[in-house]
Amino acid sequence: MDKIAQIKSFLESAPADSFLRHALALEYVKINDDAAARATFEALLAADPAYVGSYFHLGKVLERLGERDAAAATYEKGMDMARQQRDMHAYNELQAAHEDL
Incomplete structure (x- = not known):
């Protein structure tokens, strides 16, 4: 079973699992399916806006x-969410990506 199918299988029993949804989106990135990655990241962040790690990857897809x-x-x-969570590593990574635009 490929990784995408495996993650989808896990999501059947835990559809709200942000870690699994993030992992699925990253698998789409790996196969250059930016549309699926975008949709997956956006759905994840709509359901769990505090999942800071997805903002960077969604930004890169965009x-x-x-x-x-x-x-x-x-x-x-993402910077706002990272600041609220006092996650300065994520904040700095997002800030650098923003400045590189």
């Missing part, structure tokens, strides 16, 4: 899709 404004907004929202 950059690849040529959506610079959406990427910038994603990085900014």
Whole structure:
């Protein structure tokens, strides 16, 4: 069973598991399916906006899709969430990505 199928199988019993949803989106990134990655990251963040690790990856997907404004907004929202959680590592990573736009 490939990783995407395996993660989807796990999600059947735990559909709200943010870690699994993040892992699924990353698998889509690995196979260059940016549309599926975007949809998965966006659904994850809509359900769990505190899952800070997904903002960086969603921003990168949006950059690849040529959506610079959406990427910038994603990085900014991620920075806000990271600041609220006092996660300075994530904040700095998101800030660097935002500045590199």
